[in-house]
Amino acid sequence: MRQMQERAYEMRGEQYLLIKSPPASGKSRALMFIALDKLENQGLKQAIVVVPEKSIGSSFNDEPLSKFGFWADWHVEPRWNLCNAPGGDDGKVGAVGRFLESSDQVLVCTHATFRFTVDKFGIEVFDDRLIAIDEFHHVSANPDNKLGAHLGALIARDKVHVVAMTGSYFRGDAEAVLSPEDESKFETVTYTYYEQLNGYEYLKTLDIGYYFYTGSYADEILSVLDPSEKTIVHIPNVNSRESTKDKHREVEHIIDALGDWQGTDPVTGFQLVKAPSGRVLRIADLVDDEPSKRDRVSAALKDPAQKNNRDHVDIIIALGMAKEGFDWIWCEHALTVGYRASLTEIVQIIGRATRDAKGKAKARFTNLIAEPDASEEAVTEAINDTLKAIAASLLMEQVLAPRFNFTPKTKASGPVEGFDYGPDGYNPDKENVGFDAETGQIQMEIKGLTVPKSDQAKRICSEDLNEVITAFVQDKQTIERGLFDEELVPEELTQVRMGKIVGRKFPELDAEDQEAVRQHAIAALNLTQKAKQVALAGFDADEKTSANTALIDGVRKYAMDVRELDIDLIDRINPFGEAYAILAESMNEDSLKQVAAVISAKKVRLTPEEARELAHRALRFKKERGRLPSITSPDAWEKKMAEGIAFLARMKQEAANG
Numbered sequence: 187m188r189q190m191q192e193r194a195y196e197m198r199g200e201q202y203l204l205i206k207s208p209p210a211s212g213k214s215r216a217l218m219f220i221a222l223d224k225l226e227n228q229g230l231k232q233a234i235v236v237v238p239e240k241s242i243g244s245s246f247n248d249e250p251l252s253k254f255g256f257w258a259d260w261h262v263e264p265r266w267n268l269c270n271a272p273g274g275d276d277g278k279v280g281a282v283g284r285f286l287e288s289s290d291q292v293l294v295c296t297h298a299t300f301r302f303t304v305d306k307f308g309i310e311v312f313d314d315r316l317i318a319i320d321e322f323h324h325v326s327a328n329p330d331n332k333l334g335a336h337l338g339a340l341i342a343r344d345k346v347h348v349v350a351m352t353g354s355y356f357r358g359d360a361e362a363v364l365s366p367e368d369e370s371k372f373e374t375v376t377y378t379y380y381e382q383l384n385g386y387e388y389l390k391t392l393d394i395g396y397y398f399y400t401g402s403y404a405d406e407i408l409s410v411l412d413p414s415e416k417t418i419v420h421i422p423n424v425n426s427r428e429s430t431k432d433k434h435r436e437v438e439h440i441i442d443a444l445g446d447w448q449g450t451d452p453v454t455g456f457q458l459v460k461a462p463s464g465r466v467l468r469i470a471d472l473v474d475d476e477p478s479k480r481d482r483v484s485a486a487l488k489d490p491a492q493k494n495n496r497d498h499v500d501i502i503i504a505l506g507m508a509k510e511g512f513d514w515i516w517c518e519h520a521l522t523v524g525y526r527a528s529l530t531e532i533v534q535i536i537g538r539a540t541r542d543a544k545g546k547a548k549a550r551f552t553n554l555i556a557e558p559d560a561s562e563e564a565v566t567e568a569i570n571d572t573l574k575a576i577a578a579s580l581l582m583e584q585v586l587a588p589r590f591n592f593t594p595k596t597k598a599s600g601p602v603e604g605f606d607y608g609p610d611g612y613n614p615d616k617e618n619v620g621f622d623a624e625t626g627q628i629q630m631e632i633k634g635l636t637v638p639k640s641d642q643a644k645r646i647c648s649e650d651l652n653e654v655i656t657a658f659v660q661d662k663q664t665i666e667r668g669l670f671d672e673e674l675v676p677e678e679l680t681q682v683r684m685g686k687i688v689g690r691k692f693p694e695l696d697a698e699d700q701e702a703v704r705q706h707a708i709a710a711l712n713l714t715q716k717a718k719q720v721a722l723a724g725f726d727a728d729e730k731t732s733a734n735t736a737l738i739d740g741v742r743k744y745a746m747d748v749r750e751l752d753i754d755l756i757d758r759i760n761p762f763g764e765a766y767a768i769l770a771e772s773m774n775e776d777s778l779k780q781v782a783a784v785i786s787a788k789k790v791r792l793t794p795e796e797a798r799e800l801a802h803r804a805l806r807f808k809k810e811r812g813r814l815p816s817i818t819s820p821d822a823w824e825k826k827m828a829e830g831i832a833f834l835a836r837m838k839q840e841a842a843n844g
Contacts, residue, residue, distance in 0.1 A: 187216075188211070188212045188385075189377070189381070189385055190205075190207050190211050190212055190216065190377035190381075190382075191212050191215060191216040191219060193375050193377060194207075194216040194219075194220060194375045195216065195220060195223075197373055197375055198219070198220045198223045198224065198228075199228065200372075200373040201347050201348070201371075202341070202348050202371045202372040202373065203347075203348070203349045203350070203372065203374075203375065204322070204350045204351075204352075204355070204372040204373070204374045204375070205349065205350065205351045205352075205374075205375045205377075206352060206355045206376045206649075207351070207353060207375070207376070208353045208378075208379045208382050208537060209353045209537025209538070209540055209541075210382075210513075210515075210540055210541045210542070211353075213320070213351040213353075214245040214246055214320070214351075215249065215251075216351075217235065217246075217320075217349055217351060218246070218249060218260040219251070219256065220349055221235075221260075221292070221318060221349070222251075222258045222260065224316050224347060225291050225316075226258065228347075229314070230314055230315055230316050230347060231291075231315055232285070232290070232292070232293065232315045233291060233292050233293075233315065233316040233318060234282075234292075234293050234294075234295070234300070234312070234315060234317050234318065235292070235293070235295075235318045235320065236295060236296070236297055236300045236317065236318065236319045236320065237269065237296055237297070237320045237321065237511075238296065238297050238320065238321045238324050238510065238511075239296060239511065240269040240270075240296060241511055241512075242269070242320060242321070242510070242511035243267055243269025243270065243294050243295075243296070244269070245320070246260075246262065246267070247262065247267070260292075261292070262292045262293070262294055263290050263292075265281070266281075266290055266292065266293040266294065267293075267294045268281055268282070268293065268295040268296070268299055269294055269296060275296075275298050275299050275302050276302075278295060278302075279299060279302045279303045279306055282295060282299065282303040282307075283303070283306075283307060283311075286307075286312075297319075297324060297333050300317075300333070300336075301332045301333055301336060304336040304339075305332075309336065309339050309340050309343055310343070312346050313343075313345040313346065314345060314346070315347070316346070316347045316348075316349065317337075317347070317348050317349075318349040318350075318351070319333075319337070319349070319350050319351065320351050321351070321352060321353075321510060321511075322350040322351055322352035322355070322363065323352045323354050323355060323363060323530050325350075325363050325364070326361045326362070327361065327363065327364055327368075328361045328362075331361075334363075334364075337368075338365065338368060341368050350372070353533060353534070353537055354529070354530045354533040354534070354585075355650070355652075355653055362691070366642070366692060366693075366694050370641075370642055370645075374645070374649045374650075378585075378588070378589055378626055379540070379585050379586045380586060380587060380588045380589070380626040381625070381626045383540075384623075384626055387542060387544075388542050388543060388545065388546050388547060389540070389541070389546050389547065389548070389549060390547055391547070391548045391549070392536075392539070392540060392548075392549050392550065392551070392586060393548070393549070393550040394550070394551050394579050394582045394583060394586070395550070395553070396552065396553040396554075396555055396576070396579060396772065397409065397410050397552055397553070397554050397555070397772065398555055398556070398557045398773045398774070398777075399554060399556060399557065400556070400774070402430065402439070403422070403428055403554055404430075404436055404439030404443060405439075405443075406554075407419075407440060407443055407521075407523075407554070408443050410521060410554060411440075411444075411519075411521055413444055413445075413461050413463070413465075413467060413501070414463075415518040415519045416496070416499075416501075416514075416516045416517050416519070417500075417501050417502070417517070417518065417519040417520075417521055418501075418502045418504065418508050418514070418517055418519070418520050418521070418539075419440065419501065419502070419503045419521045419522075419523070420504055420505065420508070420509075420520075420521070420522045420523065420526075420535060421433060421436050421437065421440075421473065421503065421504070421505055421523050421524075422436075422523045422524030423524060423526075424505075426525075427524070427567055427568065427571065428523055428524035428554075428555070428556050433473050434474070434475075436473075437473050437474075437503050441457060441459055444459050444461060444469070444501070445459045445461040445462060446459065447459055447460075448460050451468065454470075454482070454483065454486035454499075455470075455479055455482040455483040455486060456468045456469060456470050456471075456483065456486065456499060457469040457471055467500045467501060468497075468499050468500050468501075469499075469500065469501045469502075469503065470483050470486070470487055470499050470501070470503070471483060472484065472502060472503065472504040472505070472508060473503055484507070486498075486499075487502070487514070493513075494515075496516050496543070496545075499514075502514070502517075508538065509534050509535055509538070510531075510534045512538055513541070514538065514541070515541035515542070515543040515546075516541075516546065517538050517539045517541065517549070518546055518548070518550070519539065519549065519550050519552065520535050520538050520539040520549075520550075520551045520552075521551075521554065522551070522552070522553050522554065523554045524554070524555065524556070524571070525553065525555060525571040525574045525575050525578075529574075529577065529578055529581055529656065529660065532551075532553075532578045532582070533581075533582070533585070535551070536551045536582060551582070553578065553579075555571055555572060555575050556568065556571075557773060557774055566784065568781070569666075569781050569784060569785065572769075572773075572781065573662065573665050573666065573669075576659075576665065576669070576762075576765050576769065577659040577660055577665060579765070580655075580711075580715075580762075580765060581652070581656055581659055583714055583715075583718060584652055584710065585652060586737075587710075587714045587717075587737055588621070588626040588627060588628050588737065588738060589625070589626060589627045589628070590627070590628050590630060590651075590706075590710045590713065591627050591628065591629045591630070592630055592631075592632055592635055592647075592706055592709055593629070593630075593631055593632070593635070593637075594631070594632060594633070594635040594637060595617075595618075595631035595632060595633045595635075595750075595751075599614065599618075599631055600612065600614070601620065602620060602629050604622050604624070605620030605621060605622050605629045606620060606621050606622070607619070607620045608620075616750065617631065617748060617750055617751050618630070618631050619741055619742045621738050628738060628741055630709075630713070630751070631751075632709060632751050632752060632753055633750060633751065633752035633753070634753040634754060635702075635705055635706075635709075636698065636701050636702040636705050636753075637702060638699050638706075639698065639699055639702075640695065640696075640699050642694070642695065642699075643692075643695055643699035643702055643703055646692065646703050646706075647703060651706055651707050652710075654684075654687070654688060654691065654703060654707040655707055655710065655711050657687050657691060658683070658711070658761075659761075661683065661687060663683070664679055665762060666785050667679065668760055668761060668763075668765075668766075669762050669765065669766050669769065669785075670766075670781070670782045671785075674760065675822040675823050675826045676757065676758050676759060676760040676761075676823075677757050677758065677803075677823040677826065678796075679760065679761060679762075680708045680712070680757040680758075680759070681704070681757055682796055682800060682803070684704050684707060685700070685701070685799060685803075686796075686799060688700050688703050688704045688707070705753050705756075708757065708761070709753070709756050711761050712759040712761055713741055713756070715759070715761060715763070715764045715765075716740070716741075716744045716759065716764075717740030717744055718737070718764055719740070719744075719764045719767075720739075720743050720744050721737060721739065721740040722764075792829070792830070792833055794833075794834075794837060796830070797830045797833040797834050797837075798830075798834065799830070800826060800827050800829070800830020800831070800833075801831050801834055803827050803830075804827040804828070804830060804831055807827060814828070815827040815828040815831070816828055817829065817832060
């Protein structure tokens with residue numbers, strides 16, 4: 187077993203298990219190990235594996251696990267892999283019913299088939315069975331999500347086992363995947379992108395970025411598309427600003443830009459294009475709507491005999507395909523034109539480039555985005571796309587970072603076993619940053635840090651900070667102000683907005699635990715951004731660093747420069763400051779000013795809700811310092827809290843005066 191699979195298998199006895207692990211980390215095989223144990227040793231009757239689309243069903247085909255030392259093989263009777271069965275869901279629902287009455291043990295079907303089966307037969311028929319849900323981010327706690335509603339009913343009945351697997355435990359629409367009550371029942375296995383890359387033999391670095399262009403993207407695509415890199419190009423959705431509304435013509439433009447067309451390979455259907463270098467590129471066009479052509483190209487890409495052939499294809503051009511579940515180990519560059527509305531879709535696209543392969547030391551994701559034009563409507567739409575692209579970039583930087591293990595700095599603090607504190611070792615008189623190379627964790631002491639008390643708050647701080655950060659960076663008002671409000675006091679975001687998001691996301695936590703979650707989340711986000719800033723600025727010539735340790739080195743260097751890191755200092759960092767600096771370098775200056783002007787024009791004054799949150803922070807201030815904040819204070823944050831108190835006082839006075 188791989189490291190992640192070992193970690194998951196150790197938890198095989200749990201009734202509800204959530205595996206959070208990147209694409210290509212081996213989740214499907216981990217499920218096989220766990221399912222076989224549950225069937226053989228835990229008394230379960232059957233295992234039902236549920237995948238979002240038919241193509242992903244192949245991930246659960248027969249595997250001779252005993253050949254590699256496991257005690258059993260994974261086997262699915264052909265008639266019970268319903269992803270391979272012809273016909274629609276109506277017939278497949280009947281097949282699931284027959285499976286439940288049979289003595290066979292494993293069935294694979296789509297999310298849709300499973301939903302319809304529950305609709306027809308109810309939840310009782312699944313008692314004493316394992317339900318394994320792949321790509322778990324398709325589930326939502328929203329009552330309108332049928333899969334989520336069925337899962338909630340199964341958990342409430344409490345007579346099934348559930349293994350949930352996802353590379354992104356968040357949704358693009360910012361809805362919760364599970365209700366807090368259901369989520370608390372799951373034990374979590376987390377395997378990070380950092381651990382995955384660190385454990386690879388070849389691929390060690392993954393770059394995330396965005397590139398702005400003017401005019402037609404097809405005219406500028408070679409600015410970011412390197413023909414020598416194995417690339418998946420996702421052209422824009424036909425309803426997006428970037429689209430010319432003629433997807434076939436866009437593909438032709440890309441092919442023309444790459445070189446001279448030489449014809450079509452009669453076996454694979456790949457387009458053959460001679461690049462200026464003289465090399466003939468093999469390009470797979472998955473945009474073509476003609477079934478016979480697209481099916482031939484799709485089949486050629488899935489040919490198992492070509493899986494390890496690096497020269498089989500060079501560039502894949504797609505629109506709705508080649509995303510979730512698509513496996514091309516040689517992909518070095520995922521290039522997406524136009525913003526995709528869902529952050530989970532972005533994560534899935536990036537996952538296409540994170541497979542390990544010989545000779546592939548580096549991979550990258552680029553989001554190619556149109557700059558705003560003159561019309562107000564287009565500017566507003568462009569701003570939304572830009573903000574979403576930045577949010578996706580910030581999120582992926584967080585996902586790629588090592589895990590943080592924050593502890594409060596006290597007189598009793600000491601070194602943590604297994605952590606490397608650098609050449610000077612642990613020093614109780616200064617800031618201490620340690621790194622565990624095996625787990626990819628950064629240990630950091632922070633003065634004034636609030637410690638979570640409840641088990642749920644501890645779990646969130648340990649396992650789910652990225653989900654909190656996702657909600658924060660997806661909040662439109664938060665990112666607009668963080669990037670373009672020159673009068674911003676950072677604590678308005680780090681304390682008020684993040685505090686509001688945590689309170690809304692975890693209403694069942696008490697105030698102290700909500701504050702602990704807030705502090706841990708903002709510390710993880712801001713320290714990642716500061717580390718990125720240090721890493722991008724470069725290191726002194728005598729400081730040894732490499733691309734895959736630059737973030738750790740950046741955290742260490744930042745912490746050493748600061749010497750004593752406290753939570754108040756972290757709260758004073760604008761989480762979007764570094765993103766703005768990169769944006770200013772990437773975007774035309776006039777366009778950037780235009781965007782800032784549009785956002786400034788619609789700036790919202792203080793709301794009653796924000797004023798109440800400021801007053802709440804003011805009470806914490808009084809508890810710590812023995813006085814209320816002063817409206818005349820030179821400290822911008824203290825003055826802002828005093829403004830919140832004054833705002834509420836005016837509201838109260840106006841209400842009293844009728």
